[in-house]
Amino acid sequence: MDDDLRQTVRRFATRHVATLGEHPTAEAFREAFARASALGLTGLLIPEEYGGGGGGHRDNAIAAEELGAADAGFAAAVNLSATVPGLILAAGTEEQRRAWLPEIAHGLILAGAMNEPSVAGSELFHPSPGPESGFATRANRDADGWRLDGTKAQWVTNAGVADAYIVFARTAFDRPGVVSTGAFFVPAGTAGLTIGPRSQLLGLRGGWHGEVLLDGVGVPPDALIGPPDGALPLLAASTAGMAVGLAAVFVGVARAARDLTLTHVRTRNSWGRPLIEHQAVALPVADMEAEVRQARALVREAAAALDDGGDTAVLVPLAKQRAVEAAIANASRAVRLHGATGVTTGAGPEKLLRDAWTGYACDFTGDMLRLGVAAALR
Structure with a gap:
């Protein structure tokens, strides 16, 4: 079975990924991503009951290696969209799983809007954090749900081609960020959500990266995945x-x-x-x-x-x-x-x-x- 998966992905990668080049258009990227999804790669880790393949991490590692040998940028993009649903499986409600996971399994492109220009990922491991640590992006409750405001760094994977963004934002500023951050499912096209120009990284150029700007982005209550203050521990665990x-x-x-x-x-x-x-x-x-x-x-x-x-x-x-x-x-x-x-x-x-x-x-x-x-x- 492992050999069959490896050979199937290798043939796909040789034909559709290695030929993308380092500067694929959004249309070319989306077409290749759709083909990867049709092959079952984006839903590999999603249980069958939610429209996925019900595979394991061994399977994903095989697929990711084959894609990486063809183009690491595209491979990283597929891997992110395939693995972030672990957060939804771990902390989402049954309604959220049934609403989002089948779409992700069948080609919806995800981006994880996490890091910020002035907040490195390593800060999340601060040994004795205070309220000043953590993200600056904030999530405020309002009558309709939540309002998101802030800026995510220009290396957000899949920014600019994603169909939805998992946005990490602070729900309180009187505690360290590690225990005051929520995760929100935000569809692309939501009012107030804009993407900066495509970033030019040193490598991984077969993928897409960009800055994510949030200016009064309104999302309903059920956009919140899990508790309003526990997204980061859940992310690490799931x-x-x-x-x-x-x-x-x-x-x-x-x-x-x-x-x-x-x-x-x-x-x-x-x-x-x-x-x-x-x-x-x-x-x-x-x-x-x-x-x-x-x-x-x-x-x-x-x-x-x-x-x-x-x-x-x-x-x-x-x-x-x-x-x-x-x-x-x-x-x-x-x-x-x-x-x-x-x-x-x-x-x-x-x-x-x-x-x-x-x-x-x-x-x-x-x-x-x-x-x-x-x-x-x-």
């Missing part, structure tokens, strides 16, 4: 699969760098023989193989722990941190072993290196993940 899926995306990047390099060193000659027959080339190629296998093994272990109810406190951050390190290491080797071709725009290695380094800052930096591992080991 969407660990997002980090594991994203880790798998970067295993795909590490694998793509290895495969691209193998083709190059097997076919390009130096001193009358293929490059791979020179020890100076063969040794880093062997290291590339180890990087892929080690990172994949950790991601699989973390995905299995999520599926089987195991201890994930160490495995999840470790898998994400290790996969990104493998991607950076392999993409760096690919650039070096390709020589002048490696630094040529459009040749492949430099794109993989940009994608890999962008991954370092996605969903907590590598240093924050390492601190999370260390905290779990105390």
